[in-house]
Amino acid sequence: MTQAEAKNVNVWYNNFQALKNINLTFEPNTITALIGPSGCGKSTFLRLFNRMNDLIPKFRLEGMVTVNGQNVYSDDVRLDEMRKNVGMVFQKPNPFPKSIFENVAYGLRVNGINNKKILEETVEHSLKQAALWDEVKESLKKSALELSGGQQQRLCIARALAVQPKLILMDEPASALDPISTAKIEELIFELKKTYTILIVTHNLQQAGRISDLTAFLYLGELIEYNHTKKIFLNPDDERTQNYITGRFG
Amino acid sequence: MTVIDNNIEQIKSDLIQMWTLVINQMEKARLALVNGDKNLAREVRMNEKRVDAFELKLDMDSEYVLMLKNPVAIDLRFILSVLKINYNIERIGDYANGIAKVAERLDGPVPEDILQATHLPEMFYTAQNMIHVSLKAFENSERNSVNHLFGMDEKLDKTNNNANAIICKLIQEKPDDIMLILNALSVMRKLERTGDHILNVAEELIYYFDANIVKHSKKNEDF
Ligand SMILES: Nc1ncnc2c1ncn2[C@@H]1O[C@H](COP(=O)(O)OP(=O)(O)OP(=O)(O)O)[C@@H](O)[C@H]1O
Ligand SMILES: [Mg+2]
Numbered sequence: 001m002t003q004a005e006a007k008n009v010n011v012w013y014n015n016f017q018a019l020k021n022i023n024l025t026f027e028p029n030t031i032t033a034l035i036g037p038s039g040c041g042k043s044t045f046l047r048l049f050n051r052m053n054d055l056i057p058k059f060r061l062e063g064m065v066t067v068n069g070q071n072v073y074s075d076d077v078r079l080d081e082m083r084k085n086v087g088m089v090f091q092k093p094n095p096f097p098k099s100i101f102e103n104v105a106y107g108l109r110v111n112g113i114n115n116k117k118i119l120e121e122t123v124e125h126s127l128k129q130a131a132l133w134d135e136v137k138e139s140l141k142k143s144a145l146e147l148s149g150g151q152q153q154r155l156c157i158a159r160a161l162a163v164q165p166k167l168i169l170m171d172e173p174a175s176a177l178d179p180i181s182t183a184k185i186e187e188l189i190f191e192l193k194k195t196y197t198i199l200i201v202t203h204n205l206q207q208a209g210r211i212s213d214l215t216a217f218l219y220l221g222e223l224i225e226y227n228h229t230k231k232i233f234l235n236p237d238d239e240r241t242q243n244y245i246t247g248r249f250g
Numbered sequence: 251m252t253v254i255d256n257n258i259e260q261i262k263s264d265l266i267q268m269w270t271l272v273i274n275q276m277e278k279a280r281l282a283l284v285n286g287d288k289n290l291a292r293e294v295r296m297n298e299k300r301v302d303a304f305e306l307k308l309d310m311d312s313e314y315v316l317m318l319k320n321p322v323a324i325d326l327r328f329i330l331s332v333l334k335i336n337y338n339i340e341r342i343g344d345y346a347n348g349i350a351k352v353a354e355r356l357d358g359p360v361p362e363d364i365l366q367a368t369h370l371p372e373m374f375y376t377a378q379n380m381i382h383v384s385l386k387a388f389e390n391s392e393r394n395s396v397n398h399l400f401g402m403d404e405k406l407d408k409t410n411n412n413a414n415a416i417i418c419k420l421i422q423e424k425p426d427d428i429m430l431i432l433n434a435l436s437v438m439r440k441l442e443r444t445g446d447h448i449l450n451v452a453e454e455l456i457y458y459f460d461a462n463i464v465k466h467s468k469k470n471e472d473f
Contacts, residue, residue, distance in 0.1 A: 235323060236323055246321075246322060246324065247252045248255075
């Protein structure tokens with residue numbers, strides 16, 4: 001079974017082609033790291049799966065993007081339904097200026113779930129999954145903005161998990177965190193793999209090595225190499241991959 | 251040029267120096283043995299400390315790169331193979347030292363008839379050639395010449411396999427020279443072990459060049 005797939009994907013912003021004929025499939029319960037130099041199209045690629053690019057004027061897509069076998073760009077897809085399957089975590093934690101509880105419950109409320117018991121259970125479960133529960137269970141009414149950066153990031157992960165997505169997209173989720181918070185997030189991502197499929201963009205190659213099963217190297221909008229992370233980091237096939245990961249680019 | 255390039259260049263140059271030193275050690279040990287040159291033997295024994303110092307430095311520098319520079323791909327394979335090559339070359343240095351000790355113990359050069367009977371000159375030639383060829387392969391990234399090392403080692407093994415028979419026969423013929431003959435046997439063993447260590451080096455070179463692990467895959471079964 002394939003959890004998500006990009007098939008012959010080309011993307012343009014105006015006349016600029018940001019992605020060139022990308023073909024990638026993601027199996028359930030895997031972590032795939034997307035690596036490559038700044039501007040190579042990692043975020044553009046990630047945002048295809050929850051249609052976040054739709055907001056960008058002059059964005060144009062050719063090809064097919066599927067989640068759970070459904071074409072996410074087909075006309076009959078309901079955006080809110082589709083996004084329930086896909087959670088996203090950004091580089092900078094972006095909690096809403098609401099309580100910790102409401103941040104996690106947000107996705108459920110948007111989907112019309114207001115049953116107190118269900119909300120409480122889901123919030124607790126999601127916070128536990130995000131390894132934050134023990135730190136906040138006494139202060140669920142506190143503003144999310146009072147949490148530390150690392151806690152806020154785990155809160156955002158809990159928020160993404162609350163709607164029980166299949167696919168989780170992470171765009172440099174630990175780049176603004178100290179080593180301890182980073183280690184916690186990495187541990188958490190590794191744990192989440194049991195339940196979810198994860199695509200993670202990272203500039204931290206050691207991080208990609210530590211947590212991912214597979215690594216895709218993008219360069220100038222092209223997929224240069226996609227393979228098991230061990231293979232990529234020990235003996236990549238393409239010289240450009242080797243030059244990038246050994247820091248010998250350009 | 252990246253930060254790690256400097257470290258790698260330095261390590262490579264140190265290893266080449268150590269390797270060259272060990273080549274010289276082996277040649278001096280050989281000359282000391284066949285010429286009965288105790289001064290030269292002593293020189294080898296003194297230089298052994300330099301080999302050890304190189305080994306320690308290479309170990310430390312490689313550990314430092316692993317710890318702080320996060321090497322990957324070809325860089326990682328370089329460091330991992332250097333760690334093992336370093337160990338093997340140091341062991342060959344030990345054998346050169348051991349041969350020099352034998353030369354110091356003897357009362358003169360090893361007589362020509364014993365040299366011939368034990369095939370020591372050929373064994374020296376092959377073992378020394380193997381050290382030399384492996385160094386060139388490392389230094390100039392000559393992947394093809396690594397393959398020759400396996401054939402060279404077979405030659406050494408062949409002679410060494412006959413060692414017991416050769417030595418028995420010699421002892422019967424020249425019972426008065428028994429100490430000398432046993433010393434010659436110990437040199438044969440050291441040269442045979444040298445070949446084994448160069449094969450370990452060859453396996454590391456293949457790992458470094460191709461990322462292939464050949465260890466334990468084609469050992470001679472005919473012992
Ligand atoms: N909204 C936009 N309008 C026009 N061009 C864009 C837009 N967003 C991205 N691009 C261009 O598309 C290319 C890919 O951008 P993208 O943000 O996907 O790169 P990235 O690999 O995520 O880089 P980084 O590592 O810096 O985050 C870049 O050349 C960028 O300039
Ligand atoms: Mg980006």
